[in-house]
Amino acid sequence: MGGEESEKQEDSQGPSELLQSLRSKATELLLREEWEESIKVYTKFIDLSRSQISKLCGSNPDPEPDSIHKLRKSLCLALCNRAEARARLRDFSEAMRDCDQALELESTHFKTLICKGKVLFGLSKYSSALECFRTALLDPQASDNLETVTGYMEKCRKLESQGKTGALDLSDWILSGFRGRSPELAEFIGTIEIKKSEVSGRGLFAAKNIVAGTSVLVTKAVAIERGILGSGESGEKAQLIMWKNFVEDVTESVRKCDRTCRLVSTLSTGQDEDKLEIPEMSLFRPDDGEAFEIFRNSKNLDTEKLLSILDVNSLVEDATSAKVMGKNKEYYGVGLWILASFINHSCIPNARRLHVGDYAIVHASRDIKAGEEITSAYFDVLSSPLEKRKEMAESWGFRCGCSRCKYESVLSVTNQEILELEMGLERGVDAGNAVYMVEEGMKRWKVKGKDKGLLRASYWGVYDEIYSSERLMRRWGRKVPTMEVVVDSVSDVIGSDERLLKMVVEGMKKKSGGGCSNIAEMERILKLGKGVYGKAVSKKKAMKTLLGLES
Numbered sequence: 001m002g003g004e005e006s007e008k009q010e011d012s013q014g015p016s017e018l019l020q021s022l023r024s025k026a027t028e029l030l031l032r033e034e035w036e037e038s039i040k041v042y043t044k045f046i047d048l049s050r051s052q053i054s055k056l057c058g059s060n061p062d063p064e065p066d067s068i069h070k071l072r073k074s075l076c077l078a079l080c081n082r083a084e085a086r087a088r089l090r091d092f093s094e095a096m097r098d099c100d101q102a103l104e105l106e107s108t109h110f111k112t113l114i115c116k117g118k119v120l121f122g123l124s125k126y127s128s129a130l131e132c133f134r135t136a137l138l139d140p141q142a143s144d145n146l147e148t149v150t151g152y153m154e155k156c157r158k159l160e161s162q163g164k165t166g167a168l169d170l171s172d173w174i175l176s177g178f179r180g181r182s183p184e185l186a187e188f189i190g191t192i193e194i195k196k197s198e199v200s201g202r203g204l205f206a207a208k209n210i211v212a213g214t215s216v217l218v219t220k221a222v223a224i225e226r227g228i229l230g231s232g233e234s235g236e237k238a239q240l241i242m243w244k245n246f247v248e249d250v251t252e253s254v255r256k257c258d259r260t261c262r263l264v265s266t267l268s269t270g271q272d273e274d275k276l277e278i279p280e281m282s283l284f285r286p287d288d289g290e291a292f293e294i295f296r297n298s299k300n301l302d303t304e305k306l307l308s309i310l311d312v313n314s315l316v317e318d319a320t321s322a323k324v325m326g327k328n329k330e331y332y333g334v335g336l337w338i339l340a341s342f343i344n345h346s347c348i349p350n351a352r353r354l355h356v357g358d359y360a361i362v363h364a365s366r367d368i369k370a371g372e373e374i375t376s377a378y379f380d381v382l383s384s385p386l387e388k389r390k391e392m393a394e395s396w397g398f399r400c401g402c403s404r405c406k407y408e409s410v411l412s413v414t415n416q417e418i419l420e421l422e423m424g425l426e427r428g429v430d431a432g433n434a435v436y437m438v439e440e441g442m443k444r445w446k447v448k449g450k451d452k453g454l455l456r457a458s459y460w461g462v463y464d465e466i467y468s469s470e471r472l473m474r475r476w477g478r479k480v481p482t483m484e485v486v487v488d489s490v491s492d493v494i495g496s497d498e499r500l501l502k503m504v505v506e507g508m509k510k511k512s513g514g515g516c517s518n519i520a521e522m523e524r525i526l527k528l529g530k531g532v533y534g535k536a537v538s539k540k541k542a543m544k545t546l547l548g549l550e551s
């Protein structure tokens with residue numbers, strides 16, 4: 001039936017007939033999963049029911065309690081069904097409002113309690129969700145749905161505990177060959193704080209010592225867009241379409257949810273970062289009931305500001321994560337993860353991200369001391385000398401102010417030999433010769449201790465070449481430090497990296513003819529692996545599988 005025709009019919013009906021027909025139509029639309037349309041019809045039904053209730057209550061001195069009771073009951077169910085439809089459209093704020101209004105009419109309405117529990121679960125508010133499911137269990141209807149309700153409660157308990165401790169384990173999923181959906185995770189905020197950063201604007205800081213591999217935070221994407229890019233022009237086109245969809249999704253989430261709007265508003269637009277407010281950490285805790293209230297009616301974000309925020313803060317899922325998720329090389333994912341957006345870049349980073357499902361897990365890639373800023377690499381900081389890193393930072397719209405850049409700037413302006421070395425590298429000088437030049441140069445330039453790791457990281461490309469080549473090692477092996485010494489010094493400053501890990505794994509395989517005999521070497525590999533993948537891969541067998549050491 002056309003819209004006009006149905007309106008005419010509605011006009012000719014009496015209130016109770018109209019209520020009846022609206023209810024059947026809304027139910028039908030709900031069953032057909034036509035969420036938007038069903039919301040519209042439920043809204044008409046809800047408005048009409050309310051006006052009927054107030055008419056009956058106001059005009060009749062002796063209102064017939066049964067008719068009001070029936071109207072209230074169907075109003076409660078309609079609110080609950082509209083909440084369900086709104087939740088399906090991820091309009092959680094409105095869905096919550098509907099649930100609360102339904103529960104005002106019937107405080108133990110089973111279906112509404114389940115719906116509210118699921119909405120709270122979707123908002124990562126696990127203890128409040130658990131409370132709803134617990135109350136729902138008291139309803140007689142629960143006996144028919146016991147397994148479903150207890151299943152939800154089980155999930156809430158697991159994720160509530162994970163959200164408090166950050167202890168999560170991807171091992172079984174990895175060992176199953178990434179079968180099925182990615183594991184459900186809870187948001188987690190470790191002992192960290194947002195403070196003014198010496199680098200730029202605000203940054204994330206460790207409030208306690210953090211051991212390498214430990215999760216610093218687990219955060220759910222506001223929106224994420226994924227796909228396979230393909231190469232050349234079609235790849236670029238696909239990337240543009242994904243970006244457009246991603247912007248639309250974020251805009252929609254911001255429009256629908258006051259909390260999302262408020263949180264996204266805290267992010268930098270890249271302008272006047274040093275004047276930005278330092279948000280309270282409690283703002284980011286999903287299960288903070290009080291904080292939830294303060295988000296109501298947050299001001300909306302204008303499009304221009306939102307686009308700048310997305311420009312500065314959107315992250316791309318990296319290759320390591322793509323591997324963990326079993327994706328191919330052309331896989332591309334772009335998303336916005338709010339708390340992770342407070343992490344500044346450093347060319348000597350101490351943290352890494354792993355993307356699992358819609359979650360970004362940030363973990364320490366080396367030990368972090370209390371008070372130290374938590375940083376990650378926005379671009380490749382291994383095998384990138386100073387000038388290349390400057391270009392990459394520029395494309396991100398900033399000049400890197402990290403201590404490695406400062407150190408190497410001073411060294412290169414005062415050192416003609418470094419310029420000659422780089423010119424030699426451009427001309428394609430033999431990798432063994434280049435490594436020898438760097439190592440001998442560091443003695444003359446009085447580069448000591450940890451600083452050696454910085455230069456070795458900058459020229460990692462040539463180190464990689466000789467340690468991977470038997471021919472070059474036969475020629476240069478005795479004149480240059482061992483691969484283990486170089487890997488340790490580099491990982492000491494830039495944290496664990498997949499390429500360092502791969503080199504040690506390959507080295508061990510070569511020495512032992514494919515096996516893994518040496519316990520000390522195995523320990524070194526597992527330590528690097530923990531830095532790359534984090535303690536989330538807790539079982540050795542799972543780590544070995546990721547490293548290709550286990551079939």
Ligand SMILES: C[S@@+](CC[C@H](N)C(=O)[O-])C[C@H]1O[C@@H](n2cnc3c(N)ncnc32)[C@H](O)[C@@H]1O
Pocket residue numbers: 197199200201202203267268270273276312313341342343344345346396397398399400401402
């Ligand atoms: C994702 S935000 C990081 C958090 C940001 N500092 C804030 O206050 O919200 C990225 C922006 O931080 C700044 N930034 C990050 N790392 C930097 C670095 N190493 N040097 C200078 N600016 C940096 C740049 O302005 C960059 O556009």
